[in-house]
Each structure stands twice: as structure tokens, then as C-alpha cells.
Amino acid sequence: MPGVIIENYEQVPVTKENLDWADLVTLDLSLFDQPGGKQELVNQLDYAVRNVGFFYVKNFNISQEEVDRQFALGREFYALPLEEKLKYHNAKDLESGEYNGYRPAGHRILGNGIRDNVQVYNIPKFDGYHKRQQPPVLEANIKEIEAFSRKCHDEVVVKLLRLFAILLELPDEDQLVRDHQYDVKGEDHLRYMHYAARGAEENKKVGDLYSPGHTDLGTVTLLFRQPVAALQILNSEGQWKWVKPQDSTITINTCDALTALTGGLIKSSIHRVHAPPQDQAHIDRLGVLYFARPNNHVVLDPIPNSPLLQRLGLTSNAFTEIGQHLTTEQWVKVRQTQQQRPRASAKIEGSKYTYEKKDLEILPGLLATVHN
DSSP: OTTOOOOOOOOOOOOOSOOOBOOOOEEEGGGTTSTTHHHHHHHHHHHHHHHTOEEEEEOOSOOHHHHHHHHHHHHHHHTSOHHHHGGGOOHHHHHTTOOOEEEOTTSSEEETTEEOOEEEEEEEOSSSSOOOOOOHHHHTTHHHHHHHHHHIIIIIIHHHHHHHHHHTTOSOTTHHHHTTOTTSSBOOEEEEEEEOOOOHHHHHHTTTEEEEEEOOSSSEEEEEOOOSOOEEEEOTTSOEEEOOOOTTEEEEEEOHHHHHHTTTSSOOOOEEEEOOOGGGTTSOEEEEEEEEOOBTTOBOSOOTTOHHHHHHTOOOOTTGGGTOOOBHHHHHHHHHHHHHSOOOOOEEETTEEEOOHHHHEEETTEEOOOBO
């Protein structure tokens, strides 16, 4: 708020426990503008996106000070009284697929009487189509938030889109960039995400999970480093591995829309949020994320002019196989409506979550998958 000094954000120490960490590649984006650098990055990226859908990037031209500032703003928002935060929550919006603003914890019963422990605050990209009232602590810093949001797009998302275009052998490496323009209407958003620590007994009732296995619905998700270990990925051998918080990196995962556009070549990464290890179990987990999606008008059919996709015969996807040719806007609406509508709690056995079919239906013939 005007005149209010926001204290610096201090990250907690990393876990000392010997966890089963995932082996992920790190793309050095400083290579991007060097001779042969893009092809070197594509070669690294190829295996990651075909098999796991997770990787790190470093040297992305966003300073640690800028990142920490976003964590500080997220901390300040979540420190507000609940009644103040609820001014930015609209349950009817959530149920109709609109997911900007605030979602309180406890929105859903996970199972065994335990409600979810996650608060979400989504700030849509600043494309002129998503004007929203922001809480004073964020509104007072909105220009800084916009600059950070645009940097996520320009310094990271755009570069990755060019690498994907080279991987797909597209005739123009800016083809995907044109489908993801920041100032064209779309559903990209910056997110402050807060998981409240739970006791061991409650965690056990939900399989020691904060969130069961799932995929994200857009193009790529950017997760800025935070040291409370909780993110796990399902690797190509079907094993859950912890994702290590690497210094000065962003963790990237590829998502459903990109899978659709590439006929399944690029995997939508399967991940879940586990309860933190014992030495961090008492710590709330604050995250800063950026979700990139194609512009709303983009049709999510497999890209027709990719020589690679044509050679591999990847000319259909989960949407076209049920006769659908969804735009991003249509896909986001139906998927988020399915995710956010009230539903019965899951049957939980160990860490396996089972839902009724009606709770997983996105469209007739298309069900969401819970990855156990």
C-alpha cells in the first residue's frame, strides 16, 4: 500500500533429508543468442519433453531480487485477514470456469473428511481484457507485478516457444510465438499459491498428499524456486521422484495444450504435491508461478505444417478423436469448470485417489485423469 514498506522475503533452508530426487536437465538460456546455441538447447530439450515434460532453466534475465519481491507480495497478500481476501473470491466464477482472483483453502473435500489446504490468487496477464479489482497491497505494486508478468513471457516463454518450433521443424521459429502473444486475449496468469502445513494424522488420511497426480492445462508452467520440498513428478518408468529446488532456476513443466498441438509428442507432465519431508513438515509452502497458454482463438488441433509430426503420424489428439476442434478459450472453460465444480470426495486408498466418473467428465467422451 502507498507508503508501506514491504520487508524482503527470506527463503527457509532446504531439507536435509536424502530424498529420491528426479534427474532433470537444465537449459542455460544464455546460450539462446549464441551461434549454434538454440540447436544445442533443442537437443537437450528433446528427451525431456518427449519423456518427462519437466526441466529447469537458468540465466533467464529475471533477477533473484525481482523473484523475491513477488514472493514478498504473495506473503503480504496471504497475511491479510480471511474476510479481506474473500472480497476477491467469487464461487460462481469458479464453477463457470473463471479462475482469476482468490480461491480460499477448503474449497473441496479431498477425502476422509479432509479439505484441501491450498489458497490460490491468480492475476491475469495484462492484455487489456481482464481488468479486475486488486487488493490494495497488490494494486499499489501493480506496475511491478505487470513488469514481472511480462518478463516471464518475454524472457522465458517466448524463448521456449522458439525452441519447440525448431524441435517441430516448423518453417518459421516464430510460429508458436504468434499463437502466444502477450497483448492478444488469452488466459495466462501469474499465481501466488499457499499450502498450509498439516499435521501428520491429517496427512495420513489423504495419502500424505496436498494434491494428487495431475497435468496442467496450458502450454508451459513456470515454477520459481522455493525450498519447501513437495513437488513430485512421475517419470517415464512410472516412479514418483522429488523435484529438487535448484538455485537460480525456474522449474518448467509442459502442459495439455502443448500436448494437443503436438499430437502427443510433447508430454503433458504428470506431477503431484506431496506433504513436505519431516524437517519441513511444519512450514507453510508459498509458491510463485506463471501459467502460459495459447491465445484464446487458437484451435488446439495438431500443428499441420510440422514435418516431424507428419513423419511420425501424429495428426490427431484426445480432442479430435472425439470430433472436437476446441479453441484454447473453449478448452480452458470446460477444463476449469470440471476442476472447480463441487464434487464428491475421492475414495482414498494409500495414495490412490478414485473419483466417480461424473466428477471427471470434461466433455462427453473426454474424462480427466487422476494419476496415482
